[in-house]
Amino acid sequence: MSASIRSGLKVVCFRKLLIPLQQVPSRCYKKGLSKDLRIQYKSRLTVGPEPDRHRSEFINWNYDSEVYSFGKRLGEDLNDDILKKVFLHRSYIEREKKKIQELGIAVGTSGLDVDHNEQLAKSGEQLASNYVLIYLRNAFPNYFEEGIRSIHEYLMSEDVLCNIGRHLGIPELIMCDDFPLRESTIVTTLMAFIGALEQEKGKERAHLFVRDFILPQLIGKDINEMWNVVNPMGLLTAVLHFQKRGLPEPRLLWEGASSTLMSVYHIGIYSDQKLIGKAPGETAQIAEEMAARDALKRLCQTQESRPALLLGKLSENLKLDEKKVNISAKDIIEQFSPKESTASTSSKSIFGIFKGNHSLNKV
């Protein structure tokens, strides 16, 4: 045993001789390294993760140049004063004022009587919301007004706008009281930027920004799922009646593996002996409902095979009709069953079609 160890050592020693002279070998075995790492790991566990800190607390932070490059990054040639106003929140000014008061300095001499971004945000949000609605109405001229409003609601929701703001690099530039930032603060700042664009460069430039940054969020999204229709067959019946076409007739097109758990049914919907929609489903009822949805999609021309939205370079010469208002599903249903509109308490009322209450008086 000992002989074999000795011979092994000999080989090791021999190998050390073979190492070229230029290479500096390790001078120690680093005995304490693993122990140190273990201590570091355990102490990190006890102390907890490092708290989030604003970028300005680190070195190499130049607010002026960051704000300047923000404008340049987006290709907008705004002056620094208005850009700084975009990022200035009311809470920040109030906090600073309080600090100065505590120090005993008169507020008037402190140079803190600057404007915050609320007014800009308000005008920016109005512009963006308005433009999104107009664009959607022109992009989907045959879609229901309720559906357009659902898409608009999605695009102007806090999640989507906050996501856009984060990816544009807004959070690091915001001057406000709370940290970590609330989502609403980021959204307000983004809207304030749109408001600033409108104020400085005009409406068209602000519209371009909305078209380039907010509307592309629809790419890859199923717009038909945004508006929840509870009874699609009821709505389809009303629409066909409105168009003076035959009432929908569901027919079984194809069924497979019907006596097994994995059965599949394909149901088509006919109107005046023409196929207007078809869909598969696990049961005949589900397939019928999905087929009604499919028929509605085709009637509204929002099916998956529709042409892509006109964005970017394609939309350069886009002419939008600003006064366009799409047809409302509610009106169509009222025309279909005027009697039931008075007695809306009955359970069979066709008004049960919609889940959300979209009133046209909102905007």
Add this chain to the structure above:
Amino acid sequence: MANNRVLQWATFARTWWIFDANHQCHIKSAKRIALYLQGKHKPIYHPLSDIGDHVVVINTAGISMRNDFWRKWKYNHHTGYAGGHSVTSAWRLHELDQTKVVEKSVYATLPGNLLRRRMMRRLHLFTDDNVPDDILQNVTDQIRQVTVVPRLIQEYTQEELDAMPKLFDWPDDYEIEFKRRKEDDEIKKYLK
């Protein structure tokens, strides 16, 4: 996402096919049936994914073999014990079990991986066209036969036979009709 769910369901649904093996070569049929069992006719095919369809084969009793293959085609079997080797002719195996020849040729055509047994379970073999209702109502479509079924001389009417040009008459004792061999005692022993 109800729409996506339903589309996915339809994509991965297993279709049931029916194949009439009457007067079909069992090897060519097996090649065609194996495509459907593996799901190779689908655009979503992948060798590792289990997306094959069901195939119901009817009339397996009526399969055909060319030339003298009923007599010459041999099936080897070994029990694993010493002296356990046996060789069976195709005609003999067909007499013992009329679905066995098709089953063996489909099994041999399928790739030899772990999915093979599962794919074989989706192959439903019937000697004639009496298929139970619970299987038949699943069937959606049929697989095209590999060869055209010949018209037997018994199926011609007398008028058609009379109109056909005739070069010679068969001798009186010549048997045109296909007749099965009489079942001898040895075969009866296996059938039991």
